[in-house]
Amino acid sequence: MIVDDDALVRMGLADLLESAPDIETAAQAADGLQAIERATAHHIDVALVDVRMPRMDGITAIPRLRALPHPPKVITLTTFDLDEHVYDALAAGADGFLLKDTDPADILRAVRVVAAGSAMLHPTAARRLIDRYHATSQRGSTRAQARIDRLTPRERDVLALLAQGETNADIATRLTMRESTVKAHVSRILAALEVSNRVQAALLARDAGLTA
Structure with missing residues (x-):
């Protein structure tokens, strides 16, 4: 499903x-309510799902x-200048975001990757977004580290x-593991961290300083 208030954007994405x-x-859909x-x-x-839309925006709809x-x-x-809104969307349960x-080709790959149960984060924007949030939330970092310690x-x-x-x-290739083993690890990680999806786990890892 394509959710955007710009008909031309919807048309272009649909063609793709x-x-x-x-x-x-x-x-x-043209807004969150229609979605x-x-x-x-x-x-x-x-x-x-677009972030900014009339009647109901993407963050509320997610x-x-x-x-x-x-x-x-x-x-x-x-768009790149919506960092704080994107963080809210990911925290609300989005499985990833794209500029x-x-x-x-990357949009098509993202749809396939997310449909298969993985997350898709635009690398540069994700890094800047999460690092920006991490820099302003030291207390959140301490809480995140306590959960990572589990x-x-x-x-x-x-x-x-x-x-x-x-x-x-x-991950399986990098760590020389079977993909089924990675899936089992991910399930245990989500449960231990008390998060609902991979994106929220990634945000928590960044808050705790687990990744650069």
């Missing part, structure tokens, strides 16, 4: 997604989408790579 044989655009209606009426796997009986994965679409000028050394290794946006397959 429909060019891929394994991706179908099931619905479009919830469409996601209720259709089985949506992944929603590309937790409501995630609360549906069949919640879609959410990728937030943003609107992201290369088309992990085993191997789980910390997995979390550090996860926080860099690596997929399960990438």
Whole structure:
């Protein structure tokens, strides 16, 4: 599903997604309220959601989408000057975010990666966003470190790579592990950190200073 108040953006994204044989655009919405209606009426796997929209913005819509009986994965679409809004969106449960000028091939890859259960963070923007938040939240860093301390050394290794946006397959290659083992580690990490998805785990890792 494509959620954006700009009809031209929706049209361009729809053309791009429909060019891929394994991706179908099931619905479009002009704001958060329409997105919830469409996601209720259709089985949506992944929603590309703009941050700023009339009536209901993306940040408000994300937790409501995630609360549906069949919640879609959410990728937030943003421009680079919306750092603080993007952090809020990720904290609300988004599975990743892309800049609107992201290369088309990377947008298609993001949809596939997120649909498969991994996260997709734009590397440069994610680093600046989370580092900016970390720099203004020392108390949050202390709390984050206390939660990280619950992990085993191997789980910390997995979390550090996860926080860099690596997929399960990438982590498995880097750490010489089976992908199924990585998945098991990720499940235990999410439970130990008391977070709902990989993006929130990555934010916590950054707050704790686990990654540079």
